[in-house]
Amino acid sequence: MKKVHIIGAGLAGSEAAWYLARKGIPVVLYEMRPKKFTPAHRTDLFGELVCSNTLGGIDVTTARGLLKKEMEIFNSLIVEAAKKTAVPAGGALAVNRQDFAAYITEKLSQHPLIEIIREEVTKIPENEITIVATGPLTSDTFSRYLIEFLGEQSLSFYDAIAPIVYADTIDYSKCFWGSRYGKGGDDYLNCPMTKEEYERFYNALMEAEKVPLKEFEKEAYFEGCMPIEEMAERGKETLLFGPLKPVGLTNPKTGKRPYAVVQLRKENKEGTLLNLVGFQTKLTYPAQKKVFRLIPGLENVEFARYGSIHRNTFINSPKLLLPTLQLNKNANILFAGQITGVEGYPESAATGIIAGINAEKLIKNTEPVYPPPTTIIGGLLKYITEADPDRFQPMNANFGLLPVVKAKGKRARRKIQAEKALKDIKEWAGNVL
Numbered sequence: 001m002k003k004v005h006i007i008g009a010g011l012a013g014s015e016a017a018w019y020l021a022r023k024g025i026p027v028v029l030y031e032m033r034p035k036k037f038t039p040a041h042r043t044d045l046f047g048e049l050v051c052s053n054t055l056g057g058i059d060v061t062t063a064r065g066l067l068k069k070e071m072e073i074f075n076s077l078i079v080e081a082a083k084k085t086a087v088p089a090g091g092a093l094a095v096n097r098q099d100f101a102a103y104i105t106e107k108l109s110q111h112p113l114i115e116i117i118r119e120e121v122t123k124i125p126e127n128e129i130t131i132v133a134t135g136p137l138t139s140d141t142f143s144r145y146l147i148e149f150l151g152e153q154s155l156s157f158y159d160a161i162a163p164i165v166y167a168d169t170i171d172y173s174k175c176f177w178g179s180r181y182g183k184g185g186d187d188y189l190n191c192p193m194t195k196e197e198y199e200r201f202y203n204a205l206m207e208a209e210k211v212p213l214k215e216f217e218k219e220a221y222f223e224g225c226m227p228i229e230e231m232a233e234r235g236k237e238t239l240l241f242g243p244l245k246p247v248g249l250t251n252p253k254t255g256k257r258p259y260a261v262v263q264l265r266k267e268n269k270e271g272t273l274l275n276l277v278g279f280q281t282k283l284t285y286p287a288q289k290k291v292f293r294l295i296p297g298l299e300n301v302e303f304a305r306y307g308s309i310h311r312n313t314f315i316n317s318p319k320l321l322l323p324t325l326q327l328n329k330n331a332n333i334l335f336a337g338q339i340t341g342v343e344g345y346p347e348s349a350a351t352g353i354i355a356g357i358n359a360e361k362l363i364k365n366t367e368p369v370y371p372p373p374t375t376i377i378g379g380l381l382k383y384i385t386e387a388d389p390d391r392f393q394p395m396n397a398n399f400g401l402l403p404v405v406k407a408k409g410k411r412a413r414r415k416i417q418a419e420k421a422l423k424d425i426k427e428w429a430g431n432v433l
Contacts, residue, residue: 003028004359005130007121007142009046011078011345012337013133014104015352016359018077021113023360029108032120038137039311044118045101046108047078054094055082055345056397060418061411063397067346067376068093069418070425071353074433077107078349124149124333129362131355133337135348136312143313150320159312159343161393162279163288164305165264165298166400167272174297180248188265189274191297192251192258193244201294202239205232208287211308227282227309243278262295268383273304273400281307302410304398305343314341318389323381324368325355331368334358341384343394350377357432369432374403375421 004020006013009031017027034044041048055078056064068079085099108114123145124130134142147155170189177186193201210229231238240246244260251258267273281288285306293299317340320327325340327333336355337348354377358368371378379401387395395401399414402421407413 001026002129002363003115004363005125005128006030006133007124007130008133008135008337009108009116010133010135010337011047011349012135012352012355013131014047014108015076015078015349016131016133016336016356017108017114018111019074019353019356020360021108021111022075023356024113025360025363026113026115028115028117030117030119030121032118032139035118036120036139038135038139040137043098043101045098045105047081047104048101049095049097049345052345053087053097053100054089054092055079056093057091058093059091060422061414062091063376063399063401064344064346066418066421067350067397069422070371070375070377071346071350073425073429074353074357076349076353077104078346081107126330126333129332129334129359131334131336131352131359132339133335133352133355134313134339136314136338138313138339146315150315154316154320156314156316157311159308159310159314159394160280161305161308162276163281163292163303163307164267164273164275164395164398164400165301166304166398167274169300169302170264170274171297171299176252178249178252188263188277189297190249190251190258191262191264191295192246192249193260193262193296195259197294197296198240198244198260199236201291202232202236204291204294205229205283208291209284210282210287211284212282226280228279229281229283262298268400269386270404272404273398276307279307280309282309283307304400305396312338312343312394314339314394316389316392317341317384318387318392321385322368323370323385324358325351325370325381326358326368332362338394341392341394342380343396347380347397350380353377354381369428371428372424373401374417375425375428376401377425 003026005028006017007030017029020027040050059065071079081103082093082095085095087094122141175189175191179187246258246261263277264274265277267275288306325334334355336351361368373382376397383395402417405416
C-alpha cells in the first residue's frame with residue numbers, strides 16, 4: 001500500500017498520522033526538531049504547545065468545547081492526550097505541557113505503521129499523497145519553497161488581526177449602515193462618536209495594557225501591521241486621519257458628519273460576524289473588551305475573536321484550497337493546521353483529522369469529503385476556503401460560523417446549535433468513515 005507523507009508533527013500532523021495509522025495506512029512523519037528548532041519551540045516532542053496550556057472550554061455551549069466533542073467522534077489523539085494529562089482549570093481543558101507532548105510522542109513513536117524521520121523537509125514530494133502541516137512557525141527554507149511553489153502572493157508571515165464581534169450583540173440604534181460618499185452601498189456599519197466620546201476612547205486606549213512582542217515578532221511592525229494603539233501614540237488626532245476618519249460619512253439620524261467613526265465590515269456572507277476595520281492590536285484581551293466597549297453601539301458587544309499581531313505563517317486558503325483541504329493545483333497535496341488559516345490548538349488539530357480522512361480517501365481512490373457547515377469543523381473549513389482572498393485572515397472556532405437559529409437567550413441558541421452540530425457530525429462520520 002502507498003504511504004502518506006506528513007510534514008510536521010505538531011497538533012495537526014500528529015492528528016493526521018494517528019488517524020491514518022489506526023485505519024491501517026502507513027505514514028511517513030517528518031519533524032525537523034531537534035536538528036532544527038523554531039524560535040518558540042523548546043523540545044523535540046510532538047504536539048508541543050508553545051503559547052498556552054489550555055485547549056479552551058469544555059462545555060458544548062462554548063465553541064471550542066463543541067469542537068472538541070466533534071473531534072472525539074473521530075477518536076482524536078489530541079483530545080485523548082489532553083484528558084490524560086489535564087490539570088485543574090475550571091471550565092477549560094488545560095494540560096501539563098510536557099506530559100501532553102510526551103503522551104502524543106510516545107503514541108506515535110510506538111505505532112508500527114508510523115515511520116518517523118527527524119529532518120527538515122525543503123520541498124513537497126509532489127507525486128506522493130502529502131499532508132503539509134508545518135505550522136505557524138514554518139521554517140524559512142520551506143517558506144521560500146512554498147512561495148515559489150504556490151505563487152508570490154500565496155503566503156503571509158504575520159497575523160494583523162482586528163477583533164471580530166457577534167452581529168446580534170450590537171446596539172444598532174446608535175449606528176448606521178453606509179459607505180463613504182455613498183459608494184459601495186451599505187457595506188459598513190458605522191459607529192459615530194462625538195468629540196467627548198472619542199477623547200474618552202482615546203485616553204482609555206493610551207492607558208490600556210499591552211502584550212509585549214516576542215523578539216522574533218518585532219519585524220511585524222515593518223509589514224504594514226501597525227497596531228491601533230501604536231498609531232494613536234503618534235498624536236491624539238492621528239486616528240481621525242486613519243481608521244476612525246469621518247470623511248465622506250453623514251449620520252442620517254443627525255444629518256451631520258460625526259467627529260469620529262468606527263467602521264465594522266461583514267466578516268462572512270451570512271453577516272453574523274463583523275470585523276472592526278483597522279483595529280489590529282496588541283492590547284490584552286481584557287483591555288480590548290474594556291476599551292472597545294467604549295465605542296457607541298458596542299457597549300455590550302461579545303467578541304468572537306480578539307485582535308492580535310503575531311508571527312504566523314499561513315497560506316491564502318480561499319485562493320488555494322478546496323473544502324477538502326486539497327490543493328486545487330495538485331489534489332494529492334493537502335494542507336492542515338494553522339498554516340491553513342485556522343487559529344488555535346483544537347482548530348489546528350481538527351483540520352489534521354479531516355486531512356487524514358481525505359488522505360485515506362485518496363489512497364483508496366474514493367471521493368474526498370468535508371463536514372457539513374452546521375458543525376464547527378465544517379464551519380471553519382467553509383470560512384477558510386470561501387472568505388475573501390484579498391482580506392483573508394486566520395479564524396478561530398466560534399458560533400458565528402454556524403447557521404443562525406432563533407431562541408431566547410445566547411445559551412439557548414448555542415445549545416440548539418450544539419445539538420444540531422453533534423447530530424450532523426455523527427451522521428456524517430457514519431456515512432464517510
